[in-house]
Amino acid sequence: MSCGLPRSLDADADATMPAITLSHAAHAYRRGSLWQKGRGERLIELAGVRRGELVLDLGCGTGGLTQQLAELVGPGGRVVGIDPDEARIALARDTAVAPNLEFQVGTAEALGDIARDRPVDLVFSNFVFHWIRDKRAVLRQLRGMLHPAGRIVVQCVSSLPVLVAELSHLADPSGEKILRDFAFEDAAALAHHVEGAGLQLIRLEEQQGTHVYPTLDALLTWWRATTHDRFDPRAIEPAALARFAEQHGEGGAFPVHETFCWFEARIAPAPAWGRRG
Numbered sequence: 001m002s003c004g005l006p007r008s009l010d011a012d013a014d015a016t017m018p019a020i021t022l023s024h025a026a027h028a029y030r031r032g033s034l035w036q037k038g039r040g041e042r043l044i045e046l047a048g049v050r051r052g053e054l055v056l057d058l059g060c061g062t063g064g065l066t067q068q069l070a071e072l073v074g075p076g077g078r079v080v081g082i083d084p085d086e087a088r089i090a091l092a093r094d095t096a097v098a099p100n101l102e103f104q105v106g107t108a109e110a111l112g113d114i115a116r117d118r119p120v121d122l123v124f125s126n127f128v129f130h131w132i133r134d135k136r137a138v139l140r141q142l143r144g145m146l147h148p149a150g151r152i153v154v155q156c157v158s159s160l161p162v163l164v165a166e167l168s169h170l171a172d173p174s175g176e177k178i179l180r181d182f183a184f185e186d187a188a189a190l191a192h193h194v195e196g197a198g199l200q201l202i203r204l205e206e207q208q209g210t211h212v213y214p215t216l217d218a219l220l221t222w223w224r225a226t227t228h229d230r231f232d233p234r235a236i237e238p239a240a241l242a243r244f245a246e247q248h249g250e251g252g253a254f255p256v257h258e259t260f261c262w263f264e265a266r267i268a269p270a271p272a273w274g275r276r277g
Contacts, residue, residue, distance in 0.1 A: 059128025
């Protein structure tokens with residue numbers, strides 16, 4: 001179950017991004033996660049968003065993809081973006097322009113009354129499920145919010161890229177704690193959770209991709225931002241960081257190779273008891 005990514009998604013789209021102050025994690029995340037955004041745009045295409053739908057963007061970050069979803073559902077639809085990072089939600093709200101769009105601080109495990117008025121037509125989640133420990137419980141909760149004809153579309157990383165694992169180990173103990181926060185699972189495990197949550201797996205693909213960070217600073221900035229400012233490169237001894245750069249740098253650049261999955265799921269049909277042939 002694999003296929004190559006289009007070149008436009010593998011390309012180093014943010015190789016010329018400007019220098020970023022490390023303390024502004026939300027801004028750094030928005031500027032440094034363009035590769036995630038590109039793959040998320042492809043996921044939007046696969047989701048087949050329709051006018052008038054109610055969409056939940058689970059783990060919306062700073063809201064770039066959420067705004068695209070709002071444009072697609074139109075004025076008759078509604079999009080709710082949820083993220084636990086208050087700084088990212090604040091940035092999303094500051095830059096939101098669509099009247100059918102709202103952002104809330106929240107976690108996947110406690111979604112509240114998002115579907116208070118009507119069931120959700122589409123749950124969209126881009127590069128978030130690898131942070132969720134109990135995926136089956138979250139999927140069960142999402143199933144309960146879903147319209148009978150609705151769908152869940154998820155993209156997530158299957159395993160920790162070797163490069164960032166080594167980088168995190170250098171920042172012990174903070175880096176070790178970050179690694180324990182992740183909950184990577186492969187395609188087979190994800191399929192098992194989907195079915196165990198009472199959902200029907202429609203499509204699942206496992207893919208490989210590479211993103212090239214043009215400098216060591218760009219790599220450190222991205223990893224600090226994507227871990228919600230928990231990874232602190234200042235915890236790494238300069239000599240150890242220099243050895244890391246010498247071992248892994250390719251012409252000054254740092255390629256991060258990863259394996260990730262995307263899947264679509266719907267509510268499983270009820271058994272047809274007593275059906276006659």
